Amino acid sequence: MSNPKNQARTTHLKELEDEAIFIMREVGAQFERPVLLFSGGKDSICMFHVAKKAFYPGKIPFPLMHVDTGHNFHETIAFRDKLVEENEVELIVGSVQESIDKGEAKEETGPDASRNALQTVTLLKTLKEYEVDAALGGGRRDEEKARAKERFFSHRDVFGQWDPKNQRPELWNLFNGRKNPGEHFRVFPLSNWTEMDVWQYIAQEKIEIPSLYFTHERKVFNRRGIWLADTEFVNRQEEEKLETHMVRFRTIGDATSTGAVMSTASNLEEIIQEVATARQTERGNRHDDKRSETAMEDRKKQGYF
Amino acid sequence: MSDKNGQSENENKYLDMDLLRFTTAGSVDDGKSTLIGRLLYDSKSIFEDQMEAIEKSSKSSGEKGVNLALLTDGLKAEREQKITIDVAYRYFATPKRKFIIADTPGHIQYTRNMVTGASTAELAVILVDAEKGLLTQSKRHAFLSSLLQIPHLVVAVNKMDLVNYDEEVFDHIVGDFRKFARKLDVDDVTYIPISALEGDNVVDKSDNTDWYNGPTLLHHLESVKVDASHNIVDFRLPIQYVIRPNQNFRGFSGRIASGRIRPGDEIMVLPSKLTSRVKEIVTQDENLDVAFPGDSVTLTIEDDIDISRGDMIVRKNNIPNIGSDFEAYLCWMGGENLELNKPYVIKHTTQTTQVFVEKLVYRMNVDSISREQADTLELNEIGRVKLKTARPLFYDPFQINQQTGSFIIIDPATNATIGAGLIRAGSTKSELDDPLVEEEELTDKDMGTGKSGRMNQTPEPETGSQAPVSPNVHWEPWNVPREEREKRYGHKAAIFWLTGISGAGKSTIAKELEKRLWDEGKQTILLDGDQIRHGLCGDLGFSPADRTENIRRVGEVARLFFEHGNIVICTFVSPYKKDRDRVRSLFPEGSFFEVHVNCAPETAQDRDPKGLYEKAKTGEIEGLTGYDADYEISEKAEIVVNTDHQDVKEAVETLLDKLK
Numbered sequence: 006m007s008n009p010k011n012q013a014r015t016t017h018l019k020e021l022e023d024e025a026i027f028i029m030r031e032v033g034a035q036f037e038r039p040v041l042l043f044s045g046g047k048d049s050i051c052m053f054h055v056a057k058k059a060f061y062p063g064k065i066p067f068p069l070m071h072v073d074t075g076h077n078f079h080e081t082i083a084f085r086d087k088l089v090e091e092n093e094v095e096l097i098v099g100s101v102q103e104s105i106d107k108g109e110a111k112e113e114t115g116p117d118a119s120r121n122a123l124q125t126v127t128l129l130k131t132l133k134e135y136e137v138d139a140a141l142g143g144g145r146r147d148e149e150k151a152r153a154k155e156r157f158f159s160h161r162d163v164f165g166q167w168d169p170k171n172q173r174p175e176l177w178n179l180f181n182g183r184k185n186p187g188e189h190f191r192v193f194p195l196s197n198w199t200e201m202d203v204w205q206y207i208a209q210e211k212i213e214i215p216s217l218y219f220t221h222e223r224k225v226f227n228r229r230g231i232w233l234a235d236t237e238f239v240n241r242q243e244e245e246k247l248e249t250h251m252v253r254f255r256t257i258g259d260a261t262s263t264g265a266v267m268s269t270a271s272n273l274e275e276i277i278q279e280v281a282t283a284r285q286t287e288r289g290n291r292h293d294d295k296r297s298e299t300a301m302e303d304r305k306k307q308g309y310f
Numbered sequence: 311m312s313d314k315n316g317q318s319e320n321e322n323k324y325l326d327m328d329l330l331r332f333t334t335a336g337s338v339d340d341g342k343s344t345l346i347g348r349l350l351y352d353s354k355s356i357f358e359d360q361m362e363a364i365e366k367s368s369k370s371s372g373e374k375g376v377n378l379a380l381l382t383d384g385l386k387a388e389r390e391q392k393i394t395i396d397v398a399y400r401y402f403a404t405p406k407r408k409f410i411i412a413d414t415p416g417h418i419q420y421t422r423n424m425v426t427g428a429s430t431a432e433l434a435v436i437l438v439d440a441e442k443g444l445l446t447q448s449k450r451h452a453f454l455s456s457l458l459q460i461p462h463l464v465v466a467v468n469k470m471d472l473v474n475y476d477e478e479v480f481d482h483i484v485g486d487f488r489k490f491a492r493k494l495d496v497d498d499v500t501y502i503p504i505s506a507l508e509g510d511n512v513v514d515k516s517d518n519t520d521w522y523n524g525p526t527l528l529h530h531l532e533s534v535k536v537d538a539s540h541n542i543v544d545f546r547l548p549i550q551y552v553i554r555p556n557q558n559f560r561g562f563s564g565r566i567a568s569g570r571i572r573p574g575d576e577i578m579v580l581p582s583k584l585t586s587r588v589k590e591i592v593t594q595d596e597n598l599d600v601a602f603p604g605d606s607v608t609l610t611i612e613d614d615i616d617i618s619r620g621d622m623i624v625r626k627n628n629i630p631n632i633g634s635d636f637e638a639y640l641c642w643m644g645g646e647n648l649e650l651n652k653p654y655v656i657k658h659t660t661q662t663t664q665v666f667v668e669k670l671v672y673r674m675n676v677d678s679i680s681r682e683q684a685d686t687l688e689l690n691e692i693g694r695v696k697l698k699t700a701r702p703l704f705y706d707p708f709q710i711n712q713q714t715g716s717f718i719i720i721d722p723a724t725n726a727t728i729g730a731g732l733i734r735a736g737s738t739k740s741e742l743d744d745p746l747v748e749e750e751e752l753t754d755k756d757m758g759t760g761k762s763g764r765m766n767q768t769p770e771p772e773t774g775s776q777a778p779v780s781p782n783v784h785w786e787p788w789n790v791p792r793e794e795r796e797k798r799y800g801h802k803a804a805i806f807w808l809t810g811i812s813g814a815g816k817s818t819i820a821k822e823l824e825k826r827l828w829d830e831g832k833q834t835i836l837l838d839g840d841q842i843r844h845g846l847c848g849d850l851g852f853s854p855a856d857r858t859e860n861i862r863r864v865g866e867v868a869r870l871f872f873e874h875g876n877i878v879i880c881t882f883v884s885p886y887k888k889d890r891d892r893v894r895s896l897f898p899e900g901s902f903f904e905v906h907v908n909c910a911p912e913t914a915q916d917r918d919p920k921g922l923y924e925k926a927k928t929g930e931i932e933g934l935t936g937y938d939a940d941y942e943i944s945e946k947a948e949i950v951v952n953t954d955h956q957d958v959k960e961a962v963e964t965l966l967d968k969l970k
């Protein structure tokens with residue numbers, strides 16, 4: 006980014022970036038086998054961008070890890086593969102399909118069937134398999150109530166579980182990454198970023214993002230107020246009529262649970278305008294969070310992202 | 311795949327935004343959650359679905375209207391118990407600024423959370439319930455804010471609607487707080503009458519408080535200076551990570567703790583003390599001309615020096631303390647009590663090593679701001695301790711440098727973070743007086759009525775705090791840094807603080823010293839007690855409080871001259887160790903020399919150059935140091951001169967030696 010020459014004044018984006026770089030380097034220094042959890046969404050793309058800066062001119066000293074539900078939008082996978090190839094980074098893929106095939110996870114049934122909960126199984130299994138001791142995630146505290154108290158360094162026990170009552174206090178710039186064998190940390194370098202910050206940063210840094218974030222014509226149907234894309238992964242009910250709309254996605258997750266929003270935003274500036282006036286949080290369009298008021302918190306305790 | 315970057319004027323708007331981190335504290339039910347909800351709501355940071363969710367919650371728990379407090383209550387258990395049990399972070403932005411709120415609970419037992427939340431804050435909002443007045447709990451929050459050196463405090467007097475927006479109620483609380491704040495080390499306090507529930511003076515100016523001319527809370531949050539706590543003088547870069555992509559590149563990465571750095575600057579590496587120069591400040595975007603505190607940077611240097619994580623890069627002529635023995639204030643956060651001489655782990659900057667707490671000097675009673683004897687610290691207790699580390703640390707006093715003056719303690723058995731520490735100024739050899747804790751044991755009642763010893767001895771200054779900064783005045787970095795001036799003058803800046811009883815010979819030595827320096831072509835200035843008391847401190851008497859204030863002002867003046875590259879000579883009786891220590895703490899290590907000019911009291915009385923002893927003997931004056939008032943000798947004095955045995959020339963030579 007452009008650097009102020011002789012003045013100490015700094016912008017909020019610069020400060021957030023400096024903080025995230027600091028966290029990245031702590032992870033590089035304090036852990037032996039870290040991974041960067043990469044979903045193909047804008048937060049993990051931002052995180053990847055910051056990681057590159059943190060270790061420049063060296064390479065990012067850890068692999069990316071993607072937990073693939075098998076229900077991803079094609080655009081997401083294509084984007085992921087291109088990014089991996091262009092940056093010559095290692096990619097580890099944990100496959101939910103494989104977990105199901107092996108009987109480690111059981112596919113949900115019914116119209117709302119989603120592989121969201123199953124991701125946890127595959128994630129924990131893959132982390133274990135690669136003996137990962139720190140998994141960098143793109144989680145932000147502004148996303149959801151339960152995240153507001155999340156630490157930068159979030160300790161997980163041997164079962165991958167999070168105990169909200171037993172989190173380590175984090176003071177100043179001092180991050181305690183000590184743990185027992187078998188335990189691991191989730192680390193969130195973008196903790197202090199908001200959705201708006203992420204968009205502004207993407208614009209400032211001219212970061213490439215999947216086309217799903219920009220408006221496009223798509224066949225969608227409405228399920229309890231959420232516009233879902235018509236894909237081979239969703240059990241569309243008979244009464245759920247297909248409509249064609251100009252839509253975009255504010256988050257990119259599983260095609261079965263990520264809702265589209267009506268939008269004409271075709272570039273970053275328009276997206277920022279839209280976010281500035283939006284009256285719904287991005288997670289408001291996540292079908293999985295709507296199931297119960299504390300849905301997110303319950304999933305987190307079990308080891309969700 | 312797209313790369314659709316919109317480019318326009320608009321896009322650059324956010325590049326001008328900066329960031330303020332603040333913390334909120336209040337007793338249970340003072341309205342903290344409501345206030346935060348109000349800030350988020352009125353600044354339009356709340357989304358419809360969040361609003362819907364809390365409307366639903368409010369309804370299901372049978373509340374009337376929407377409970378804004380629910381916006382900030384995070385975890386399930388808390389929602390059930392309706393209490394906040396941890397630090398939660400909230401975000402909102404206005405066109406001017408992005409805000410991060412560390413929301414900490416007000417429960418008595420959660421000192422630990424307040425300390426955690428406050429550790430990264432540049433401003434603290436302390437809520438006081440207008441109906442209840444200033445309670446112990448708010449004082450505790452103010453004290454912790456002062457201990458943690460938060461540069462700006464806001465006292466938000468809430469629930470003004472319940473007291474009919476009565477100016478007197480507000481003034482009374484402000485008065486109480488001022489009295490209390492005088493004992494603290496807080497610079498900037500702003501008082502705002504609000505109603506979180508009704509929105510008065512939170513975002514918009516209230517019609518109900520015509521008598522209040524100050525800013526609204528949000529306006530204040532938007533305009534207060536950020537980075538006030540940054541130390542831009544003492545360059546410190548704790549090495550975090552070494553980047554070595556190939557044989558030809560070795561970069562040393564870290565976040566600048568303080569000071570600034572440019573390519574070409576001479577540096578020293580600790581602990582090896584090897585010196586070199588900065589070659590480049592490397593980033594992916596472009597190499598930098600200069601880097602500042604808070605910047606995450608990668609430096610390359612001219613020479614091939616072995617540097618690894620935990621080392622520190624500093625300037626050759628400005629190095630931190632290096633040592634394994636030091637004193638600190640320690641806030642205990644562990645479930646198990648502190649055990650003396652048990653091996654713990656300490657994390658300080660990017661170093662991790664073993665540590666023992668050798669001694670608990672005392673425990674602080676946070677409510678009465680007094681000391682107590684104690685054998686251990688329990689969860690949420692704070693004490694002054696002596697520590698010993700297995701490896702030497704590179705540290706500065708917390709007061710001067712928050713990044714190199716702070717540490718955490720980890721239990722090696724559980725890996726939990728069980729303590730947070732602030733390194734004290736001064737050496738570890740002597741039992742110094744505390745800048746933070748009054749000698750007198752004051753009770754709450756005393757504080758409220760101002761009946762205790764010191765309170766009545768000096769007229770109440772309007773700003774109310776001990777080291778005041780006028781409201782809305784903010785520190786500006788030096789235009790020409792001291793180092794530059796020193797380079798031009800050809801010598802380092804320094805300060806000689808000549809102290810001792812009247813007639814000991816301070817002025818005589820000082821004058822001779824100044825002449826010598828002048829003749830050598832040095833940049834120098836003499837600040838003399840009597841001169842200062844004619845103008846700058848003409849309003850002060852000789853009560854302990856006035857003497858303290860006198861020395862405080864002189865210290866600040868001396869600092870200004872010091873920063874302008876002078877060798878400053880001060881001659882002041884300055885009988886209190888504490889006052890001198892406070893002055894010392896204003897200057898970098900190694901540049902302040904306390905010179906105790908001593909002689910037998912009889913000698914001084916014989917000399918009696920100003921006829922003061924004569925006046926004291928006849929009872930014309932009272933409280934003359936060396937006659938009927940004590941002088942506190944300090945073991946820390948860098949130089950002791952005894953004018954019974956040494957002549958002026960000899961004394962001056964001793965002082966000049968220190969500059970070599």
Ligand SMILES: Nc1nc2c(ncn2[C@@H]2O[C@H](COP(=O)(O)OP(=O)(O)O)[C@@H](O)[C@H]2O)c(=O)[nH]1
Pocket residue numbers: 336337338339340341342343344345379468469470471472504505506507508
């Ligand atoms: N009348 C009045 N009541 C308030 C005000 N602010 C908060 N309250 C009420 O005080 C109670 C405690 O508020 P809450 O925000 O939960 O307090 P907290 O414990 O400090 O977070 C609630 O019933 C609020 O509605 C105010 O400005 N005026």
